[in-house]
Amino acid sequence: MPTQKKRTVTIQDVAKTAGVSVSTVSRVLNGKVDVAGETQERILEIISKLGYTSNLAARSMRSHRKNLLGLVVPDIGFPYSIEVMKGINRAIVESTFDLLVYTTGDIHKTGTILHEQHYVSLLNNSLTDGVIIVASAAAEFITNAPIIAVDPHIINPNYPSVQGTNYHGALDVMEYLISLGHRRIAFICGRPEIGSAERRLKGYREALTQAGIEIDEDLIVPGDFTTAAGHTSALQLLRLKNPPTAIFAANDMSAIGVYQAAEEMGLRIPEDLSVVGFDNITEAKYLGLTTVDQSLSEMGYIATQMLIKMANKETLDVQVHKVPTKLVKRTSCLAVAEMSVAGKQM
Amino acid sequence: MPTQKKRTVTIQDVAKTAGVSVSTVSRVLNGKVDVAGETQERILEIISKLGYTSNLAARSMRSHRKNLLGLVVPDIGFPYSIEVMKGINRAIVESTFDLLVYTTGDIHKTGTILHEQHYVSLLNNSLTDGVIIVASAAAEFITNAPIIAVDPHIINPNYPSVQGTNYHGALDVMEYLISLGHRRIAFICGRPEIGSAERRLKGYREALTQAGIEIDEDLIVPGDFTTAAGHTSALQLLRLKNPPTAIFAANDMSAIGVYQAAEEMGLRIPEDLSVVGFDNITEAKYLGLTTVDQSLSEMGYIATQMLIKMANKETLDVQVHKVPTKLVKRTSCLAVAEMSVAGKQM
DNA sequence: TTGAAAGCGCTAACAG
DNA sequence: CTGTTAGCGCTTTCAA
Numbered sequence: 001m002p003t004q005k006k007r008t009v010t011i012q013d014v015a016k017t018a019g020v021s022v023s024t025v026s027r028v029l030n031g032k033v034d035v036a037g038e039t040q041e042r043i044l045e046i047i048s049k050l051g052y053t054s055n056l057a058a059r060s061m062r063s064h065r066k067n068l069l070g071l072v073v074p075d076i077g078f079p080y081s082i083e084v085m086k087g088i089n090r091a092i093v094e095s096t097f098d099l100l101v102y103t104t105g106d107i108h109k110t111g112t113i114l115h116e117q118h119y120v121s122l123l124n125n126s127l128t129d130g131v132i133i134v135a136s137a138a139a140e141f142i143t144n145a146p147i148i149a150v151d152p153h154i155i156n157p158n159y160p161s162v163q164g165t166n167y168h169g170a171l172d173v174m175e176y177l178i179s180l181g182h183r184r185i186a187f188i189c190g191r192p193e194i195g196s197a198e199r200r201l202k203g204y205r206e207a208l209t210q211a212g213i214e215i216d217e218d219l220i221v222p223g224d225f226t227t228a229a230g231h232t233s234a235l236q237l238l239r240l241k242n243p244p245t246a247i248f249a250a251n252d253m254s255a256i257g258v259y260q261a262a263e264e265m266g267l268r269i270p271e272d273l274s275v276v277g278f279d280n281i282t283e284a285k286y287l288g289l290t291t292v293d294q295s296l297s298e299m300g301y302i303a304t305q306m307l308i309k310m311a312n313k314e315t316l317d318v319q320v321h322k323v324p325t326k327l328v329k330r331t332s333c334l335a336v337a338e339m340s341v342a343g344k345q346m
Numbered sequence: 347m348p349t350q351k352k353r354t355v356t357i358q359d360v361a362k363t364a365g366v367s368v369s370t371v372s373r374v375l376n377g378k379v380d381v382a383g384e385t386q387e388r389i390l391e392i393i394s395k396l397g398y399t400s401n402l403a404a405r406s407m408r409s410h411r412k413n414l415l416g417l418v419v420p421d422i423g424f425p426y427s428i429e430v431m432k433g434i435n436r437a438i439v440e441s442t443f444d445l446l447v448y449t450t451g452d453i454h455k456t457g458t459i460l461h462e463q464h465y466v467s468l469l470n471n472s473l474t475d476g477v478i479i480v481a482s483a484a485a486e487f488i489t490n491a492p493i494i495a496v497d498p499h500i501i502n503p504n505y506p507s508v509q510g511t512n513y514h515g516a517l518d519v520m521e522y523l524i525s526l527g528h529r530r531i532a533f534i535c536g537r538p539e540i541g542s543a544e545r546r547l548k549g550y551r552e553a554l555t556q557a558g559i560e561i562d563e564d565l566i567v568p569g570d571f572t573t574a575a576g577h578t579s580a581l582q583l584l585r586l587k588n589p590p591t592a593i594f595a596a597n598d599m600s601a602i603g604v605y606q607a608a609e610e611m612g613l614r615i616p617e618d619l620s621v622v623g624f625d626n627i628t629e630a631k632y633l634g635l636t637t638v639d640q641s642l643s644e645m646g647y648i649a650t651q652m653l654i655k656m657a658n659k660e661t662l663d664v665q666v667h668k669v670p671t672k673l674v675k676r677t678s679c680l681a682v683a684e685m686s687v688a689g690k691q692m
Numbered sequence: 693t694t695g696a697a698a699g700c701g702c703t704a705a706c707a708g
Numbered sequence: 709c710t711g712t713t714a715g716c717g718c719t720t721t722c723a724a
Binding site for chain 2: 051053060090104118126127142
């Protein structure tokens with residue numbers, strides 16, 4: 001392996017080479033003003049000549065402000081995490097903070113709540129000035145530095161959080177479908193342990209009640225946010241004696257399952273069947289399916305800004321920040337594609 | 347702010363509470379066998395009661411193996427980085443390593459080469475067992491632990507790397523376009539300082555030469571991988587007295603610019619104009635544009651596996667690993683959308 | 693089987 | 709303006 005030093009260059013080496021004490025070097029490193037110009041220059045030169053880099057670990061151990069934010073996310077490869085990270089990224093760009101993302105690659109690799117708590121502590125107790133936790137299942141965290149949760153599973157967590165308006169989004173969906181003349185509208189559930197999924201279901205029920213449409217429990221079918229489950233449940237619905245004319249899926253992954261099922265049954269969307277999915281992050285948006293955009297990226301952006309405020313010891317205006325959802329109506333694939341190009345939504 | 351301890355719980359606190367020395371606690375923490383079963387249980391209990399988490403910084407400073415890999419990316423919000431991260435994520439899941447991603451959010455925030463080198467050292471000299479660096483511009487790195495580069499700008503870097511077969515991919519594109527009967531094929535360049543962009547251009551030229559088509563330098567126009575530049579250059583091309591019948595864009599972002607330009611000129615794709623873009627990661631794939639898939643995610647996957655080998659002190663079979671590109675022919679948006687659903691490429 | 697003590701590389705008083 | 713000194717929290721000999 002080329003280009004590798006045998007031993008790491010430390011502040012000691014720099015000090016020795018420069019003929020000064022380590023504290024002087026440290027001062028230069030930290031941009032303190034009380035160093036003679038000549039000394040400073042010499043040290044800087046030696047630093048770059050030796051290829052010295054300060055040891056993050058040692059530095060974090062001593063000083064308190066690190067200008068580093070942490071992000072704990074179960075994986076970094078799925079659309080959901082990616083959307084949130086886009087927003088976080090934007091806020092980081094605008095700030096003076098850097099970002100350290102910690103991931104185990106897979107939520108199933110290690111367990112959940114315990115590990116979330118562990119990683120939050122790991123980062124916050126040593127390296128970072130605060131951490132963002134995405135889709136957290138834990139009810140509380142032990143940490144010195146501030147934390148903020150994006151879309152926590154718990155509805156009323158014990159920590160500041162950013163959440164989408166899931167209930168109202170569901171109301172919007174139903175209002176739209178009902179305005180289209182639908183009376184038999186089915187709902188494909190999300191994972192019941194997740195707060196946001198339950199709010200969507202609640203909105204579904206409430207909208208029917210308000211519209212004076214009797215709730216048919218046969219039209220409420222299980223799901224788990226996957227395309228496979230959406231597919232299965234949609235088939236079940238479409239084979240009913242009295243099938244629904246519209247299906248509201250708890251997320252866009254499930255909606256794609258519905259799309260597949262409709263295709264297999266030879267049904268056309270939206271002529272024969274209206275399909276709406278919550279979320280707007282997967283290929284559903286290219287299939288002409290109407291979706292609810294809860295702007296995950298916006299949630300990441302706002303969360304980061306809130307965290308930075310906390311790291312700067314400013315107080316927060318609200319403990320729970322709500323990001324509004326938006327119904328995105330679509331009719332065909334081509335229309336979408338052209339729209340996204342015209343709007344330069346790259 | 348609720349749920350926050352005033353002071354971080356340290357190994358000292360655990361030791362004191364358990365009535366043992368810190369070294370005993372440390373032994374338990376590190377799974378050493380020479381601890382009495384009874385003592386171990388008691389300590390474990392106290393650890394969880396106190397909510398103790400070991401300080402990553404302090405730990406890293408003393409021990410050498412950290413089971414942690416680093417990733418340095420200029421940003422985590424752009425399609426390019428995201429694709430690579432998907433593959434890295436997959437490899438991490440399969441391994442015993444965790445991943446720490448370091449980003450400044452934006453390549454322009456801080457500078458480039460110097461900062462890349464800095465971050466690599468930062469991670470590798472303290473926290474991680476090795477780092478992956480994406481789209482690196484630096485020619486060399488000073489680091490103790492191993493590094494691997496994904497798609498480095500430099501063609502022959504001084505460190506192990508994973509690269510796409512850019513030259514051959516370009517050859518494939520040209521073969522395809524020529525087989526369609528095109529003779530006037532234009533090329534929109536990428537950033538000239540980037541090795542992979544230059545290889546694509548080289549492939550373009552070589553293919554023309556081999557096909558006995560004279561190279562018209564007017565058909566080779568500048569670009570910088572952005573949609574805007576692709577748009578401008580495409581307009582320039584299409585307004586030529588003798589315009590091209592096909593355009594090969596150095597990446598898919600530029601290809602979208604071409605798509606926009608064609609639309610403005612009232613040209614239909616592919617009837618009036620064939621468009622091919624290198625890369626397969628943006629919405630280009632939903633616009634019916636033919637693209638070259640260089641499987642960035644595969645590159646991330648392989649790089650991670652190579653890095654793990656190095657971290658385990660195994661030797662590498664090759665210093666430069668080539669990941670083959672693949673031409674993805676498309677004719678219309680709908681076809682693609684259906685294809686991707688049928689294939690369940692979520 | 694356990695404890696005491698020596699640092700890892702760094703920053704932050706405190707003197708000078 | 710600069711050096712001395714004392715740890716940060718942890719792992720790791722070395723003794724007991």
